[in-house]
Amino acid sequence: MGIMVRWSEERVVGAAPDQASLTAARKLAHPGPWSDTGSNDVLVWGKCQGSGRTPYQVSVDTATPAYRCSCPSRKFPCKHALALLLLWARGEAADAGEETADFAQEWANQREDRAAARERRLSGQQPDPVAQAKRLADRLGLMDAGIADFSRWLTDLVRTGLAAARNQPYSWWDGVAARLVDAQLPGLAEQVRAMGSDVHARTDWADHLLFHAGRWWALTKAWAMRDQMTPEEFADLRVALGWATATAGVQGTEALPGPWLVLGAHRTDDGRLQQQRTWIRGPGGRVAVVLDFAMQGQALATPQLAGAELDVAVALYPGSAPPRAMFTTPVAPRGLVRSLGEGCSIAQALEQESAAVAASPWRERYPVLLSGVRVSAADPGWLHDGSGDALPIVDASLDSLLALTGGYPVDVFGELEEGRVRPLTVVVGEAVMTP
Amino acid sequence: MSWLAELRTAALLGTGRHEPPSPPGDLGFQPPDGLSREESLLDQAALADVVTRALRRASSIDRAIGTADRHNEAAPPDDAPEVSGDAARLLELLLTQPPVGLELRAQLVTDWLQLATESRRRVPHRLLPALLTLAKTKRGIAEHLYPAIGARGRWLQDIIRPEEAAVSPGSVTDWAELGSADAAVELERLRLADPGAARRLLRTQWETFSTRERAAHLGTFATNIQAEDEDLLEKALDDKAKSVREVAASLLDRLPTSARASRMAARLRPLLRVKGLLRKQFEIDLPPDPDAAALRDGIAPDPRTGEPDRLGRLDTIIRGAPLDVWTTVTGRSPAATLALLEGETRVINAILDTAVLRADLDWVRALFSVRKDARLLNCLPHRERELSLVRYIRDGANPLSLVPLLRDMPRPWARPLAEEVLKLVTAKNAGQLAAMLAGFLSQAIPLDLADQCRGLLERSDEDAARRRVLRDVVQYQSFRQSLTEAFP
Numbered sequence: 001m002g003i004m005v006r007w008s009e010e011r012v013v014g015a016a017p018d019q020a021s022l023t024a025a026r027k028l029a030h031p032g033p034w035s036d037t038g039s040n041d042v043l044v045w046g047k048c049q050g051s052g053r054t055p056y057q058v059s060v061d062t063a064t065p066a067y068r069c070s071c072p073s074r075k076f077p078c079k080h081a082l083a084l085l086l087l088w089a090r091g092e093a094a095d096a097g098e099e100t101a102d103f104a105q106e107w108a109n110q111r112e113d114r115a116a117a118r119e120r121r122l123s124g125q126q127p128d129p130v131a132q133a134k135r136l137a138d139r140l141g142l143m144d145a146g147i148a149d150f151s152r153w154l155t156d157l158v159r160t161g162l163a164a165a166r167n168q169p170y171s172w173w174d175g176v177a178a179r180l181v182d183a184q185l186p187g188l189a190e191q192v193r194a195m196g197s198d199v200h201a202r203t204d205w206a207d208h209l210l211f212h213a214g215r216w217w218a219l220t221k222a223w224a225m226r227d228q229m230t231p232e233e234f235a236d237l238r239v240a241l242g243w244a245t246a247t248a249g250v251q252g253t254e255a256l257p258g259p260w261l262v263l264g265a266h267r268t269d270d271g272r273l274q275q276q277r278t279w280i281r282g283p284g285g286r287v288a289v290v291l292d293f294a295m296q297g298q299a300l301a302t303p304q305l306a307g308a309e310l311d312v313a314v315a316l317y318p319g320s321a322p323p324r325a326m327f328t329t330p331v332a333p334r335g336l337v338r339s340l341g342e343g344c345s346i347a348q349a350l351e352q353e354s355a356a357v358a359a360s361p362w363r364e365r366y367p368v369l370l371s372g373v374r375v376s377a378a379d380p381g382w383l384h385d386g387s388g389d390a391l392p393i394v395d396a397s398l399d400s401l402l403a404l405t406g407g408y409p410v411d412v413f414g415e416l417e418e419g420r421v422r423p424l425t426v427v428v429g430e431a432v433m434t435p
Numbered sequence: 436m437s438w439l440a441e442l443r444t445a446a447l448l449g450t451g452r453h454e455p456p457s458p459p460g461d462l463g464f465q466p467p468d469g470l471s472r473e474e475s476l477l478d479q480a481a482l483a484d485v486v487t488r489a490l491r492r493a494s495s496i497d498r499a500i501g502t503a504d505r506h507n508e509a510a511p512p513d514d515a516p517e518v519s520g521d522a523a524r525l526l527e528l529l530l531t532q533p534p535v536g537l538e539l540r541a542q543l544v545t546d547w548l549q550l551a552t553e554s555r556r557r558v559p560h561r562l563l564p565a566l567l568t569l570a571k572t573k574r575g576i577a578e579h580l581y582p583a584i585g586a587r588g589r590w591l592q593d594i595i596r597p598e599e600a601a602v603s604p605g606s607v608t609d610w611a612e613l614g615s616a617d618a619a620v621e622l623e624r625l626r627l628a629d630p631g632a633a634r635r636l637l638r639t640q641w642e643t644f645s646t647r648e649r650a651a652h653l654g655t656f657a658t659n660i661q662a663e664d665e666d667l668l669e670k671a672l673d674d675k676a677k678s679v680r681e682v683a684a685s686l687l688d689r690l691p692t693s694a695r696a697s698r699m700a701a702r703l704r705p706l707l708r709v710k711g712l713l714r715k716q717f718e719i720d721l722p723p724d725p726d727a728a729a730l731r732d733g734i735a736p737d738p739r740t741g742e743p744d745r746l747g748r749l750d751t752i753i754r755g756a757p758l759d760v761w762t763t764v765t766g767r768s769p770a771a772t773l774a775l776l777e778g779e780t781r782v783i784n785a786i787l788d789t790a791v792l793r794a795d796l797d798w799v800r801a802l803f804s805v806r807k808d809a810r811l812l813n814c815l816p817h818r819e820r821e822l823s824l825v826r827y828i829r830d831g832a833n834p835l836s837l838v839p840l841l842r843d844m845p846r847p848w849a850r851p852l853a854e855e856v857l858k859l860v861t862a863k864n865a866g867q868l869a870a871m872l873a874g875f876l877s878q879a880i881p882l883d884l885a886d887q888c889r890g891l892l893e894r895s896d897e898d899a900a901r902r903r904v905l906r907d908v909v910q911y912q913s914f915r916q917s918l919t920e921a922f923p
Binding site: 009022154155160161206210213221346350357358377384389392397398408433 | 442443446447448449450451452453471472473474476477478479480481482483484485487488489490491492493495496497499500508509510524527531532560561563564567568587590591594595
């Protein structure tokens with residue numbers, strides 16, 4: 001099933017850190033300045049004659065992906081790496097079969113050594129149990145106090161009424177959020193902060209605030225009962241409150257081998273934080289989500305192409321299904337699939353979501369693969385299936401969905417959220433595409 | 436009132452003023468004893484949240500899309516094959532990362548569409564949205580969308596922007612039912628395709644229109660005006676609304692064989708006299724105060740206060756009368772007549788307006804030798820138009836005066852004109868001219884001058900505007916070359 005994956009030009013474009021780099025790369029993307037180019041399953045390499053005497057040595061690990069260039073640019077990847085990838089994507093240079101250039105092989109070896117060393121370091125570290133217990137006790141104390149404070153705020157909120165709360169300035173909400181951050185409850189703080197603008201931006205603000213107040217109230221009650229919870233339930237609660245699970249702890253758990261299929265990905269940017277969600281499915285059909293974060297202005301991890309099969313080991317965070325996951329080995333794309341497999345109807349998808357909410361009432365988003373759904377342009381855009389069920393579309397280019405599907409039934413992978421569906425991937429003909 | 440509605444009311448007003456409802460018994464929800472009002476409301480809000488989310492049902496598609504059929508039809512299959520990968524990549528580049536300026540980009544996209552049409556290929560589906568978006572603001576692109584966008588493209592256009600899809604011809608039977616803006620558009624379209632039909636249509640409905648509609652609809656006759664229109668226009672001179680009368684008069688100005696033109700000729704002739712031994716003195720009198728017939732023909736009445744504009748009345752008469760009144764009075768050709776009129780700027784302007792409106796070629800040619808007016812040039816047949824301009828340039832025209840003339844010239848230009856203009860652009864101190872030509876020169880230079888432009892660019896100096904223009908020309912030509920290669 002796997003074939004050697006040559007990147008598409010779009011994917012190269014997607015890897016560029018900014019427009020200027022891409023423009024510069026396009027100018028270099030002709031065979032003229034290039035020599036000693038080649039590629040194998042993982043690496044693409046070549047030398048680019050710049051203004052200096054020695055040509056720049058460029059190596060790209062297309063699997064991870066990772067880039068290396070001997071030029072002094074601080075852009076990452078630099079224009080040389082992008083230009084090389086463009087040439088390779090177009091089949092104009094760096095054909096497979098050449099013996100790996102020394103500089104590229106050397107770089108690949110160094111990276112392997114470093115990865116191995118990091119693993120040794122992580123497994124070798126033994127934390128001090130006494131200090132750890134103290135830190136935990138301190139944190140729990142802060143959180144207990146914060147939750148108690150937040151419960152009082154909630155009772156005040158409903159005593160004076162939601163209509164009165166809506167008249168509060170944004171700073172009022174922000175103040176509550178800041179107290180929650182101080183109490184080490186950043187997940188909760190984020191929700192309260194978002195509510196400060198939602199009460200003005202949404203037409204259904206009253207229900208939105210009412211239901212969220214209920215959900216927050218349930219969180220405070222759940223916190224008090226945390227000793228009676230299963231580890232899975234407690235993990236979900238931690239995520240909702242924003243108590244992060246240490247990466248090292250997850251890395252230590254059992255790694256699930258691939259191939260993992262990329263179902264689809266979504267990026268958000270709230271002005272301060274960029275987030276990327278990549279939904280993947282393992283050999284047994286288990287679905288998980290890899291989250292990447294980056295501060296404003298920093299580069300997010302390169303998106304994985306929907307429909308790509310990845311040779312990679314995955315470790316799962318604790319929590320109910322579908323769980324968060326992390327890649328524990330370098331990502332090596334095997335090839336692209338032609339279909340995401342059998343999906344379900346809209347009614348079945350909603351039932352699955354319902355079951356997931358019952359298991360974890362804090363869950364706000366649920367991944368679904370819908371089969372045989374058509375796109376309708378009626379405002380605000382709908383997906384509908386053969387039984388006449390329809391879901392409104394959110395956050396997608398309706399024009400693009402219509403252009404790709406032509407109104408014919410297709411398979412769509414997306415996220416259910418607040419009764420709407422966010423289409424991330426469509427399967428048209430024999431191709432998996434991102435609208 | 437349902438439980439949820441009661442809960443909502445209590446929450447909005449606040450438990451301080453409104454008691455929360457009792458929890459719904461049928462869900463098996465047993466609240467603990469001794470809860471405060473606030474706790475009870477929050478407990479029930481938590482319940483409402485989970486119940487709402489767990490009970491979510493799909494909407495019915497019939498309800499969601501209503502009866503709008505167009506949302507239900509799938510696209511008809513595309514019969515033309517998709518363009519090659521190279522051609523698709525070039526279009527994608529133009530749409531998403533244009534390597535050239537915006538004007539050039541629009542031109543290249545248009546070129547791409549034409550090449551696709553010629554090779555009977557179609558735009559890849561995934562590029563349709565960006566292309567249609569661009570076509571919204573670029574008329575040149577919009578005009579070349581068909582058939583290159585294929586069946587999928589038409590379908591998409593119809594669905595996402597039905598108001599922009601082409602008006603289907605033959606819908607004239609319902610014309611009377613249309614709103615006045617739509618009716619004007621439809622009449623305009625019909626006028627272009629079949630002026631006689633447009634005239635008949637307007638005549639049958641004439642009495643039913645408001646003043647504004649009569650003026651607007653009659654205005655569409657400016658397209659394809661012909662002798663048969665005279666009856667309706669003559670009738671409109673008696674309209675009770677001044678705005679309608681003015682439209683009719685200005686349209687009759689374009690018909691030198693009309694009855695109104697003869698009446699204007701009778702008014703103009705007594706005002707013109709050629710005197711002197713050599714018959715070289717041309718005297719032009721001002722018209723007398725208008726009588727009722729003159730007022731009907733659109734000559735301005737006396738103003739309520741102040742002096743009447745007699746020169747304005749003369750202009751009206753000149754514009755309405757046939758131009759051969761002038762040649763008859765002088766007994767000379769148009770060129771010789773214009774020579775006699777030297778210094779009579781206002782009169783020549785009125786004659787020029789008239790000649791352009793009627794596209795009277797004898798007069799246009801004579802006028803172009805005394806006035807370098809773009810409107811005159813536009814009246815000439817294509818080839819003559821280029822030759823006139825070349826001649827004008829060689830006669831040492833002021834380069835900056837050429838800009839409007841060149842801008843209106845159909846592109847690409849023939850080689851002689853292109854060569855003359857390149858000469859001008861590369862002359863000393865031509866930076867300003869180069870800057871003014873920047874918007875269209877690249878599309879105007881024919882492809883076979885590409886090498887010459889490349890040579891000019893290499894030799895070019897420090898003048899930024901000139902370098903940019905030449906670079907645009909070279910870029911356009913080389914991208915154009917890639918396009919041609921991508922469509923075998």
